[in-house]
Amino acid sequence: MPAAIAAAAIGQTVVVVTADNSSDEIASLFARLAEEKRVQGLLVSNDPLFMTRRVQLAILAARYALPALYAFREQAEAGGLISYGSDLADRDRQVGHYVGRVLKGEKPADLPVLQATKFELVLNMQTAKALALQIPAKLLTLADEVIE
Numbered sequence: 001m002p003a004a005i006a007a008a009a010i011g012q013t014v015v016v017v018t019a020d021n022s023s024d025e026i027a028s029l030f031a032r033l034a035e036e037k038r039v040q041g042l043l044v045s046n047d048p049l050f051m052t053r054r055v056q057l058a059i060l061a062a063r064y065a066l067p068a069l070y071a072f073r074e075q076a077e078a079g080g081l082i083s084y085g086s087d088l089a090d091r092d093r094q095v096g097h098y099v100g101r102v103l104k105g106e107k108p109a110d111l112p113v114l115q116a117t118k119f120e121l122v123l124n125m126q127t128a129k130a131l132a133l134q135i136p137a138k139l140l141t142l143a144d145e146v147i148e
Helices: 002-009 023-036 046-052 054-063 073-076 088-103 124-132 135-142
Strands: 069-072 083-085 119-124 145-147
Touching: 023 119, 046 054, 046 073, 054 069, 054 073, 054 124, 069 135, 073 083, 073 119, 073 145, 083 088, 119 124, 124 145
Parallel strands: 069 083, 119 145
Antiparallel strands: 083 119
């Protein structure tokens, strides 16, 4: 897991937790993490569950003062601290291009596998202020969008 390797390089550890689609289970998971007081932040995976629960996750992260990094801009727009991931609009354009090629007669098996080429960094400064975090100026300049 790349996150675990990166964390180890700076003397940190990654704890993987999972939840089902129950909002009660997600809330109790946050409460348990806060009780343990060893969690300093969250790295939320790009699972569709977490996209549908983005508002709940942002509220719980704020309630328990846990900085969180998300995979999609919509999660930062919903109150998450930071998102970094592929640009979904760009991905959708690529899918549309593929569909067009298939409709023109190309075989799907003959088409190359594409990976995301456009990524975006979104910072939510309202959340940073609520968590009393100072965002480095360099990170602000690298951001594709800063939500005030």
